[in-house]
Amino acid sequence: MTFLCKAEKRFSRRKQYAQKTRFYAKGLEKESGVCYNKDNDFCKKEREMKRILRRILTILPAIALQGIWLFVILRFLAPYSAALNLLLTVLSVILVIYITQTRNEGAYKILWLIVILALPVPGAFLYLCFGDRKTSRPLARRLTRARAKMPPPLPSDSDAAEKLKADSLRIYETFSLLCAKGQFRITENDSAVYYSLGEDMWRDMLLVLRGAKRTIYAEYFIVAEGVMWDSLVEILAQKVKEGVDVRFMYDDFGSLSTYSYENVEKLRKCGIKCVAFNPLLFLRGTLNNRDHRKMLIIDGETVFSGGVNLADEYINLKRRFGHWKDIGFRMSGDGVYAFSRMFCEFWNAFSSSPLDAEAYLAEAPKKSGADAPHDGFALTYGDSPIRRDALSCELFIELLSQAEKTAWFYTPYLMLGDTLCDAFVRAAKRGVDVRIFLPGIPDKKTVFRMTRSYYAGLLDAGVKIYEYTPGFLHAKACLIDDRLGTVGTVNLDYRSLYLHFENNTLFYKASLLNDLKKDFLDTAEKCREISPEEMKGNLIKRVFDGFLRIFAPLC
Numbered sequence: 001m002t003f004l005c006k007a008e009k010r011f012s013r014r015k016q017y018a019q020k021t022r023f024y025a026k027g028l029e030k031e032s033g034v035c036y037n038k039d040n041d042f043c044k045k046e047r048e049m050k051r052i053l054r055r056i057l058t059i060l061p062a063i064a065l066q067g068i069w070l071f072v073i074l075r076f077l078a079p080y081s082a083a084l085n086l087l088l089t090v091l092s093v094i095l096v097i098y099i100t101q102t103r104n105e106g107a108y109k110i111l112w113l114i115v116i117l118a119l120p121v122p123g124a125f126l127y128l129c130f131g132d133r134k135t136s137r138p139l140a141r142r143l144t145r146a147r148a149k150m151p152p153p154l155p156s157d158s159d160a161a162e163k164l165k166a167d168s169l170r171i172y173e174t175f176s177l178l179c180a181k182g183q184f185r186i187t188e189n190d191s192a193v194y195y196s197l198g199e200d201m202w203r204d205m206l207l208v209l210r211g212a213k214r215t216i217y218a219e220y221f222i223v224a225e226g227v228m229w230d231s232l233v234e235i236l237a238q239k240v241k242e243g244v245d246v247r248f249m250y251d252d253f254g255s256l257s258t259y260s261y262e263n264v265e266k267l268r269k270c271g272i273k274c275v276a277f278n279p280l281l282f283l284r285g286t287l288n289n290r291d292h293r294k295m296l297i298i299d300g301e302t303v304f305s306g307g308v309n310l311a312d313e314y315i316n317l318k319r320r321f322g323h324w325k326d327i328g329f330r331m332s333g334d335g336v337y338a339f340s341r342m343f344c345e346f347w348n349a350f351s352s353s354p355l356d357a358e359a360y361l362a363e364a365p366k367k368s369g370a371d372a373p374h375d376g377f378a379l380t381y382g383d384s385p386i387r388r389d390a391l392s393c394e395l396f397i398e399l400l401s402q403a404e405k406t407a408w409f410y411t412p413y414l415m416l417g418d419t420l421c422d423a424f425v426r427a428a429k430r431g432v433d434v435r436i437f438l439p440g441i442p443d444k445k446t447v448f449r450m451t452r453s454y455y456a457g458l459l460d461a462g463v464k465i466y467e468y469t470p471g472f473l474h475a476k477a478c479l480i481d482d483r484l485g486t487v488g489t490v491n492l493d494y495r496s497l498y499l500h501f502e503n504n505t506l507f508y509k510a511s512l513l514n515d516l517k518k519d520f521l522d523t524a525e526k527c528r529e530i531s532p533e534e535m536k537g538n539l540i541k542r543v544f545d546g547f548l549r550i551f552a553p554l555c
Helices: 002-032 038-102 104-119 118-129 133-148 158-167 169-181 198-211 229-241 260-269 336-350 357-363 390-403 418-429 445-452 455-460 492-499 511-524 539-550
Strands: 191-195 215-220 246-252 273-277 296-297 302-306 321-327 326-333 377-383 408-410 431-437 465-470 471-473 477-480 484-488 501-507 528-529
Touching: 002 336, 038 104, 038 118, 104 118, 104 408, 133 336, 158 169, 158 377, 169 377, 169 501, 169 539, 191 198, 191 229, 191 273, 191 511, 198 302, 198 326, 215 336, 229 246, 229 408, 246 321, 246 336, 273 336, 296 336, 302 336, 302 484, 321 465, 326 336, 336 357, 336 377, 357 418, 377 390, 390 418, 390 477, 390 484, 390 492, 390 501, 408 511, 418 431, 418 455, 431 471, 431 511, 445 539, 477 511
Parallel strands: 215 246, 246 273, 321 471, 408 431, 431 465
Antiparallel strands: 191 326, 215 296, 296 302, 302 326, 377 501, 408 477, 465 528, 477 484, 484 501
């Protein structure tokens, strides 16, 4: 009887969700004109598996050639195996000494030291292929060539910089530190709108897209067929007919199971220019460096960014891990220039049809008039594994160090390096109200287990941890003392902080931060606060967590 009651409840929940999904999809049909096909839900997994199989079959010959090449070399060197083994062992020791002297995060060093010391020859080979920052050099060369052909970056708005300095010297120094690290600029924030859910942002994206006159440029990590994607493509195709220049860039590995070259060809037939970032053709060192950025730039005047990718789960049309909590923002005015420049640099680095950077960036809004309303300050930056410094990690440490009352963070994953973890601990021990909001339902169980392995140390220091019980929290943001915060694409994990290309926007005294605070408070009511007692596991559990932490830099 109990089993039947549970089955009836499950059936009732699924029925309610199906009705809700169809109802919401009908609302999008009216806005976009695209029909929701419920059969897609039943066929999608099969199509994803076929895409993965086709990609594997495509790259298999290249990987096989790599294997044959290594085999031939090893066979040729077989007579000299003893001397070669000694030489490689010596080189491995030298490599260990080199790793200890690098400026990489401590946990990242420990991982590779364990691998190399346990397996000197294959470990050294793996590190040289995938572990060292020098493996990103092919991407760096492409981006450097593209950057050299672009006009010089605009300096910070001098008026905005002086106003910020007069308001708070400490905050001005934080903004200036980012400017010194790259081609970023301080601006007065003209207008920024915060979205507490992906579906709310999507509705506005459709409205602004329909009004595009000159250009629509998009760059995303994940693309998947469905209501969201189909409604976007229909508008883009229509805009191409109206003479709008439409360009779309996506990460090949991020969309491996959801998007294929056949989909790209369909876009190109519609006149939409499309390029895949760092395509997966064979095994190489740049495989780890993915384009995790998300931006939709319309006419160089309006940009949408945040954690939302182009797939139905991000707007809760598809339920994978309960309710999907994501956030984003819309910005217009002077701040859009940074996004335009980032997109232009990437497009020209990886596309065979380059964008006229000088003409495009000349049209982007540089500075609003004196009478225009100003809403605090903003600085958008792009993080990159090519740089020596991990900008986002350093920024979060900087923000935590100056927090006086509150420091609240959204992140779907929590895998902290020692320096950033210490910054959280020190802030909490100073009496700052430090909160980290995480998913209640994981998308990757092993990664979630790794995330939870960090709880005990943070909770003991006084950090408060909340898990979003309705489902998966994919938002990425922080709020410091109600006046300073970030919204963007950066997770609190190794991949975002050290290996991926990211974009993030730092706001100061912008009204958007008031909406972000309200969202934090509303979300807290839907969360379960984790207590230190829950994380006091037995010895086996602690050992297992410690073992998982070794591999956190790879996840």
